Amino acid sequence: MNNNNKNNKNNYFVDSMYRVETTSRLAQWKIDNFPSCTYRKSDPFNIAIWNWYLSVERNRVSCLKLYPQISNHDLPIASFIIRLLPSAGAHNPFALSETKDKLLTNTEDFVWLIETPLPAKFIIHIEFLDLKISCPKGGDPCSIWPNISMPQRSNxxxxxxxxxxxxxxxxxxxxxxxxxxxxxxxxxxxxxxxxxxxxxxxxxxxxxxxxxxxxxxxxxxxxxxxxxxxxxxxxxxxxxxxxxxxxxxxxxxxxxxxxxxxxxxxxxxxxxxxxxxxxxxxxxxxxxxxxxxxxxxxxxxxxxxxxxxxxxxxxxxxxxxxxxxxxxxxxxxxxxx
Missing domain, CATH: 3.30.710.10 (Potassium Channel Kv1.1; Chain A)
Structure with a gap:
């Protein structure tokens, strides 16, 4: 294998380490090599109108963080379920966390301390149940999803x-x-x-x-x-x-x-x-x-x-x-x- 092919292969491997796969309400990050005493932060990934980040750190106590990228949009009030799955094809989580209606603004807003030891390979699977923003006229927060696809009135x-x-x-x-x-x-x-x-x-x-x-x-x-x-x-x-x-x-x-x-x-x-x-x-x-x-x-x-x-x-x-x-x-x- 020539040097160019090696470099391309290495670049693809590095890129895939930080890439989060998404669909409309799901996000999935595969961690294939996570040694002890280390930290990893994902590339930004898009769910609804926000870009998001995940980070995971393993030390004496492991922790996982989920937070939106700072933008001009209103801050999200999020409900979601995070599952930690083995990467060997099993679909039963070895750890699970559920959060309802939490305002997320920075890296300290959602921190999940994980008591279960993290393996070297695992999958972080997030299911967003709802995302809300504060209503401009006051009152209860409004879900952003029901309004995404409605055609806008021009006149x-x-x-x-x-x-x-x-x-x-x-x-x-x-x-x-x-x-x-x-x-x-x-x-x-x-x-x-x-x-x-x-x-x-x-x-x-x-x-x-x-x-x-x-x-x-x-x-x-x-x-x-x-x-x-x-x-x-x-x-x-x-x-x-x-x-x-x-x-x-x-x-x-x-x-x-x-x-x-x-x-x-x-x-x-x-x-x-x-x-x-x-x-x-x-x-x-x-x-x-x-x-x-x-x-x-x-x-x-x-x-x-x-x-x-x-x-x-x-x-x-x-x-x-x-x-x-x-x-x-x-x-x-x-x-x-």
Whole structure:
């Protein structure tokens, strides 16, 4: 091996020593060589709107610190679980610490004194349960995650007027028939927001002649949320409640911004209860980032070992190509241990 190759290999090894792998709410730092009486600090890693650092020190008493990088953002109020895992493929922690609603500002805010002796090789696994910031108008702190993917209003007065046109049925000229109810809307707005609706009203189709659109695969509440989005007055809680139905509508009616808003939002709160459902939808609607996030959650972060019953149910109904892809991810991860 020539000197350049040796240097490149050494540089990669050094870089990987300090690199923290992340997904939307998880962080994982593999410590492969940690001798006694030493200190190590990670490279910065990004979770939500902050960059973070980890440091670990072993002396007579080992300690681990987690803290955000100083920035222009408000300081985080964090809830998280830290697990120390063996690096030999086991997924049961040998030490665990849980923190709820703690304001983090510097290296002294979260210090975990670890009574269990640290091995030379181990994994620091962090699951962020919530991150909050202080509300500018006072009151209780607000979670930053529910607001990450909501589309921003560009002109509040105009959007308010459009919303009133829908909710007060001002000069509506088309009727939307959901599976369990109907609502009036406006051809011009629908056509401007969706090329599919535009085609319906441009040619001699049934929708143009009868002034109705049948959306029989959506209940009226989800259909109303869909229209609220198109008119620019969808509330956050309605968006969160109907994300999957909105994703289906965005795909069906070719509304790219809504599709991407749902994609980003579904990526932000993957957990044990929804990961297989999210993976199925990522496959169905061809959402690469969501599929990658689910794969990382299940395989890289080892969650697949904790939800075996759900995994069994997933295997019984999922697409064979998707199952094959997941198994290849598992096999690749096993080979890397």
């Amino acid at each position: 509040a007065a105009t959007l308010e007027s459009l919303g009133r046109m829908l909710t007060e049925a001002i000069h509506t000229d088309i009727t939307i028939n959901a599976c369990d109810g109907s609502i009036g809307a406006h051809r011009a707005i629908l056509a401007a927001r969706s090329p599919v609706f535009h085609s319906m009203f441009s040619y001699n189709l049934t929708e143009k002649d009868l002034s109705t659109i049948n959306i029989s695969d959506m209940p009226i509440e989800a259909c109303q949320a869909f229209l609220y989005y198109l008119y620019g007055n969808l509330k956050h809680e309605e968006f969160m409640m109907h994300r999957l139905a909105l994703l289906h509508a965005a795909d069906k009616y070719d509304i790219c911004d809504l599709r991407e808003a749902c994609h980003e939002s579904l990526l932000e709160d993957i957990d044990e209860k929804n990961v297989f459902d999210r993976l199925q939808n990522a496959w169905l609607y061809q959402l690469p980032k969501l599929k990658l996030g689910c794969m990382q959650y299940l395989v890289k972060f080892g969650k697949i070992f904790y939800i075996r019953d759900d995994f069994t149910a997933f295997l019984q109904g999922a697409d064979r190509d998707l199952i094959s892809e997941l198994f290849h991810e598992v096999l690749d991860a096993c080979q890397g241990l």
